[in-house]
Amino acid sequence: MQVHLVDGTYELFRHYYAVPSRVNADGEEVGAVRGVVSSMLMLLGDGATHVGVATDHVIESWRNDLWATYKDGSGIDPLLKAQFPILEEALEALGLTVWAMVEDEADDALGTAARVAAADDRVEQVLVCTPDKDLGQVVGGTIVQYDRRKGGTIIDADGIRAKFGVDPESIPDYLALVGDTADGFPGIQGWGAKSAAAVLAHYKHIEAIPPAAGQWEVSVRSSPALASRLAGELETALLFKRLATLNCDCAVGTVDEWEWKGPTAAFAAVCERLDAPDYPRRAARLAARPGA
Numbered sequence: 001m002q003v004h005l006v007d008g009t010y011e012l013f014r015h016y017y018a019v020p021s022r023v024n025a026d027g028e029e030v031g032a033v034r035g036v037v038s039s040m041l042m043l044l045g046d047g048a049t050h051v052g053v054a055t056d057h058v059i060e061s062w063r064n065d066l067w068a069t070y071k072d073g074s075g076i077d078p079l080l081k082a083q084f085p086i087l088e089e090a091l092e093a094l095g096l097t098v099w100a101m102v103e104d105e106a107d108d109a110l111g112t113a114a115r116v117a118a119a120d121d122r123v124e125q126v127l128v129c130t131p132d133k134d135l136g137q138v139v140g141g142t143i144v145q146y147d148r149r150k151g152g153t154i155i156d157a158d159g160i161r162a163k164f165g166v167d168p169e170s171i172p173d174y175l176a177l178v179g180d181t182a183d184g185f186p187g188i189q190g191w192g193a194k195s196a197a198a199v200l201a202h203y204k205h206i207e208a209i210p211p212a213a214g215q216w217e218v219s220v221r222s223s224p225a226l227a228s229r230l231a232g233e234l235e236t237a238l239l240f241k242r243l244a245t246l247n248c249d250c251a252v253g254t255v256d257e258w259e260w261k262g263p264t265a266a267f268a269a270v271c272e273r274l275d276a277p278d279y280p281r282r283a284a285r286l287a288a289r290p291g292a
Helices: 008-018 031-045 083-094 106-118 133-138 157-164 168-178 193-203 223-232 234-244 267-273 279-287
Strands: 002-007 050-056 097-101 125-129 143-147 153-155
Touching: 002 008, 002 031, 002 106, 008 031, 008 050, 008 083, 008 106, 031 050, 031 083, 031 279, 050 083, 050 106, 083 097, 083 267, 097 106, 106 125, 106 133, 106 143, 133 143, 133 157, 133 168, 143 157, 153 157, 157 168, 168 193, 168 234, 223 234, 267 279
Parallel strands: 002 050, 002 125, 050 097, 125 143
Antiparallel strands: 143 153
């Protein structure tokens, strides 16, 4: 069995900027939602059976209480933001499991679901469908990242190491040092991708990095300045690490609850709102397949 875990927030953004505008009879912009629902029908058509989709129902999370400039959705186009609840309604009507996150983020739900699925002996592969670097921290064993946009590129633990130079477990530490502009925290001044990778490849975690460069067992350019900066801003670095660490204790249910069993009775009405009359027929054909 495979499990597909989809970043609904990423998919909505991607389709909003990639597909033409579509305004329904009520004047609502629904183009991005149409695109995501069509993409999920394609995923099901390719054989996906157990699917969970996570969305940021509320952009803010507990992380905003820890860091003032953490992403808060203030820069999101209103026409895009208005499609979040429509997307959640449409995907639930399609019969998919949807985790609409409020206190936590969509990434937290995906990380939790990935570990729940990996702990199920029946699951041979867990495909986390997002290129988001945050999710790299849960990759390993049966868990991989799956970038559908790039022709189904699969990134396993070796792929994470090749891309970032660190083990998956060190991704939060790596992001804490180099920063994450998408999430709104800057990292530690002077630390870049190469220096962070070199040091964390050896020490794994920020807490294990010696405070003085003379104690380092790795050779890194400008190590005295890097060590001094980290020692002086250790508390901030650990805060950034907390921001980058997924909360894998969300309520996501069980693998069996994520099995797709066809669209609900509400799907046809939702598709009318989306101006997508062919979607119910596509969903019905998929649900009628042998073994579906």
